[in-house]
Amino acid sequence: DIQMTQSPSSLSASVGDRVTITCRASQSISRYLNWYQQKPGKAPKLLIYAASSLQSGVPSRFSGSGSGTDFTLTISSLQPEDLATYYCQQSYSTPVYTFGQGTKLEIK
Amino acid sequence: EVQLVESGGGLVQPGGSLRLSCAASGFTFSSYEMHWVRQATGKGLEWVSAIGTTGDTYYPGSVKGRFTISRENAKNSLYLQMNSLRAGDTAVYYCARGPRVPAGMGEYYLDYWGQGILVTVSS
8 A cells, every 4th residue: 555654743833934744644645635624613725736737726836746655735835824734645646645644734 | 415414423431333434426436446445533634434335344453353333335335343442432423425436546535525424432
């Protein structure tokens, strides 16, 4: 089974900061990597698919990069509404999906 | 507008059974792979099952043999039959839309999610 490991598990940043979250796969998954945002009490929302493609309606301050085993989600200028937990998910072994453990983002 | 609405959750005793339903609307249900994902309180997301457009099913080891996913295309409905429930199955269960079949390059993701339904396994 493919394991996904995110880092850090939590972070605190200020409005306007550049924020980076990383995700590592236990084996190469090419670019079959998606990112989700989950706000408190809400269902997850797709942000990025295929490692770097922005889902329709998602602000351009969100971007993704990487391939193989190492991936990054970047928020270029943190906004108050970005308070959420972020999850990576591999779809290389589709339709068997695996999520990372999540990164909780707090606003200072 | 795509909508997914779960129902059927509640309190069940250990060893008991429960059947979740997900009513889909706003898209051609029969053309999409469908998934269930769960989240225990304060924990991360755990993929629970998937069903393809032809009825092929997939499960992780944690629920294989106890959970059964099914679909009824005529009713635009997805189901999850959960048997031999354990305390560790307590979670919010989400229904989510997978890729359209056949999927385009890179289109392997869960793009719409229901609001979630709580399942509590406790005596």
